[in-house]
Amino acid sequence: MIDKTALWTVIIGLALGSFFLRFVFTGLVGNRQMPQWLLRHLRYTAVAILPALVAPQVIWPSGTDGQFDLPRVSAALVTLSVGLVTKNVLAAILSGAATLYGMLYFLG
């Protein structure tokens, strides 16, 4: 069982630490002008971090204990392709989910 002191230390520490990480720029830099080179890098935050977050999950999914899984890889490719073609987030999610469940069903 999880020790209660450890649990509450983690909850409180994680709450304060996460808030600090989220506040450090919006809160402390605020309206001051940031240098051009930094802004140029920040423009690519979302398009770099999120694929980096997702890629290992696609290749080594936690749901299969890290085993390569054809339905999951196919679902990822379908989602990305439909998203690229239609630019429609909901259509991409639904076709990805349909691919995942369809293939999980047929491949058993």
Place this chain on the structure above:
Amino acid sequence: MPITTTKSAYRKGIVDALPFVLVIIPFASLFGLLATEAGLSVVEALTFSVAVIAGASQFTALQLLQEDVPTVIVLISALTVNLRMAMYSASLTPWIGGAPIWQRALAAYLTVDQTYLTSITQYEREPKMTVPQRMAYFFGAVSPVAPMWYIFTLIGAMLGSQVPDSWALDFAIPITFLAMIAPMFRTLAHVAAALVAVVVSLLAVGVPYSLGVIIAGVAGMITGAQVEAWMERTKPGRTAR
């Protein structure tokens, strides 16, 4: 349709973030379930979600708490999983840095992958929005996401039974992120940034404390910035955005 008032900005934020409800519900329920399985009470599970409001790092902390890891290491690991929030904060600053401090503090607490991604996409699409409109849009995007995170943590904790693996809920997050990323590939620089980030994150998957994501993210950002600068040099008079 362009946003003309703060009210329409708020409404558009809600609409644009609505697809995430599909993901937040299973993800939050799963956290509630796993938390009670790990021996947390319903109140403890809910407090965890309300105080921290960060799925991936909550799952990390919960996992490590059960593994006899020193508390300090649990905290550091879970916080490094959240390091990307500092990068989101930096990325949002040029857009909302001019808002009142209380709004920025509230927005900081509510900065999660989904609200960041929705907002930054909109800010870049309509750069002429005013700061109050941007804040209204942000809080609109929060509205379907954050309450669902709390409510379904609670419901999951109260149900307290095991969700079968065959539901493949682990894959809800990758699918929604991929769906959100796809429309962002506007220029060669964006594509290059994403490709480098993916390659580096796969190579760095063995780096402890999820730091591989940060390393890969920085590599992708540097790539994007370099390609953008190169594109400006080769095509004078055109900007990459």
